[in-house]
Amino acid sequence: MQLAVLGGFAMASLAPLLHQWFGARTPRVMALLPAAIAVWLLGQWPVIAAGEVLLLEWAWVPGLDITLTFLIDGLSWLFALLITVIGALVLVYSGEYLRGHRDLPRFLVVITAFMMSMLGLVLADNLVTLFVFWELTSITSYLLIGFNHTDPAARKAALQGLFVTVGGGLALLAGFVMLAGAGDSWSLAELVQRGETLRGHALYTPLLLCVLVGAFTKSAQFPFHFWLPNAMAAPTPVSAYLHSATMVKAGIYLLARLHPALGGTELWVITLSLVGALTMATGAFLAIRHTNIKTLLAYSTVMALGTLTLLLGLGTPQALTAFVVFLLAHSLYKGALFMVAGILDHETGTKDVTAMGGLRRAMPRTAAVACVAALSLAGLPPLLGFVGKEAMLASVLAAEAWRPLILLLAFTAAFLTLAVAAIVALRPFFGAPRETPTSPHEAPSAMLAGPALLAALSLVFGLAPGLLDPLVAATLAGIGAPAAGVHLALWHGLNLPLALSLLSLALGLLTYRYWDRLRARLACLAPIMARGPEAGYEALMAGMVAVAGWQTRLLQNGHIRNYLAMTLLVLVGLVGHALFFRHTFTLDVDLDVYLHEAVVAGLMVAGAVAACVMRSRLAAVAALGTMGFSIALTFVLFSAPDLAITQLLVETLTVILLVLVLFRLPRFATLSTPLERLRDLAVAVLTGGLITLLMLSVLSGERLPRISDYMVANSQPLGHGHNIVNVILVDFRALDTLGEMFVLALAATGVYAMLRFHARDHAAARPAPPRESDDG
């Protein structure tokens, strides 16, 4: 299985090559992989149905206890099956939708990579592995939303989706680290066994909140819901796949997976119920304000995700059963509806439902599929959506906390969703025909096969929900609910949920009837809507850019003296703090200085002072040279021949470089004011003084064991060398040296690039640039 997922990534990278071989048939060829995985999963069904858990282990990073272990139980089996089946259908569909598109290979690369990331996410047992796949889905989603990268709106939406989900991902990572610490394991299979310990742990609240932020951003819960409708800038197959059936359900999956470990507490129940109910109502309400069919569907997805969160929050066996049914029902009908929306867009050239009408004559089969799927969305019998909605209403009626509020929100969402379903299915296909940008005709069968299959499944499972009993039972086992005695039925007799359904049907149809007028009325709410969470996101982004600009202007101002002053002051601050506050500063040295040492030191000082006050550049350079050679002399006096040689050679090369540079510099001029020079002097004195104090303090007592003793003792036995300096450089501290090598190489590249571009600029300014062919 791991090989299948990794192989999928490999296949994704080969998509352009496959496209050269198979041309327009590539998507169908590539759909074979998810189809094969789906068949394999179906083959495992007897094991899963028996309630067993498959653990497929493969050590990935053994040193860090990270394994690529796949955990297949009812829950991940259901998700994996949805991902692979809908994935295969979407691939076939996209081959038609993007037929002849220049960037079809790129699309196939990213969507296959996404598919495998999503599969890895729901199958992963290790938290780190799960997180890696989680982030991979965010990145691939970013690439897919921004697929039409020439459109600024698509780029903006892609970035927004990325920032929101990756921001949540950071919180999730923190939550995972705490979770692993509290549960003393990185394995989900083990963590779900330790619910008692986790719920009683001191870190439970921060841990849960972090995980929830991660899940809520990914699954577009209020107040993070705004990125999902904007993500509709993606091509429609992407919307059908990522933004309704799979990726947005990743957060839901995570919550369901962690339900046995973290669920059931007051915090969990109240947060999830309220956020879920709010999301439901917000999504449904925002949906009816729009006329773009994809936006309508996107908001209704937000509503469905809220429902799923709410049901997980309630956590009763009844609610969890409703959760599973609703999850399956939503994936089936929403996938189908999005693909229908894509067909409409493809055939009519518009996405505005008010611009379409009477299309059932031109495309009867599409109309039939749309109607079946929309009936399921509306929650009408005899479709699976009805079973899901009834179960949802029944569990809300049994809610323990905040029942009236949650019921009100859920009921509002239910009737508004019904109106959305009516708008999506009735508006385009019935009524008087309208002129559309392109003349509509029936969709090709490759595009219709996917939605038709999904809609048919909605119908079959709706008529005979008993077929799903074993699947629901197996999934419930994964969520940690008692699985015995699950019986789904279409007809529960006359009861309160049914009465509520009838009432919502009436209200929903009324809403549909007066939709145009209602929309006009709601238009006056626009100024309030403009201050929603999205405005907060915009403000946050603008603020970040402003802070970045401010600190860049402050720190990266292009004056080397400012960089130097900043670096030195930070050094003084940190070293000074450590020297005077973290340790007790002692000064206890008896200096016995020989005359020749004093002379060398005096030379150094004289060189430094002279370099500062000289009025000629050549003299300043010579003064600096005096200082450098005095330092080399010091190394010789204190028997460090390697350092002395290095210092001498560096001085020599400095002279060479200066000779090369000297004639190219402008005339020596004083650019700084006396005040600035005074400031620079203060910085220099401060730094020099502090370092001197540090050295004296180090000498005045053996505070720490000397590291050089180890080097001296082990240079020959371990490093096989007598030259300790060299053994340190190339063996003991070789990693540091390797880093230095890269620094040196980068510096050389920088010098080369700067001078070369400088020269080219000069050359461009001249009429006939003499080209330099070789660059030795």
Place this chain on the structure above:
Amino acid sequence: MAKSGTLILNAAARLLLPLQLLFSLFLLLRGHDEPGGGFIAGLVAAAAFALYLFAFGRRPLSRMLAVSPRDLVAMGLLLGVGSTLPAWWVGEPFFTAQWWTIPIIDFKASTVLIFDIGVYLVVVGSVLTAITALVKTDQHEDER
């Protein structure tokens, strides 16, 4: 900085270059036991080439070198990174030094020496890259 060497400079550069290069190799190879090593040896070699550059100009130098200094940098980095890998081959942690004795000449060969040669090449390459780039822009200026 065109080909403007004096007779004395030209003759000295021609004679000194092989000596300096030999000395730098000597420093490189003995560095593990006596003062020396890749860094110092690299500086010596770079200084030698710089002298040659001053005497004869950039084109003769690049003709003599036959490879671009930037390729030297790249080769040095490759050797540096490559010397970390043999440890994996024998199942020891990344970067553990490996020692072999070449039988007949009784020479201590090691990944450490390969690494030091990498340092040597990076130093020579970096310094020469900077110097030749400076000379090149000088020539642009001169032609102005």
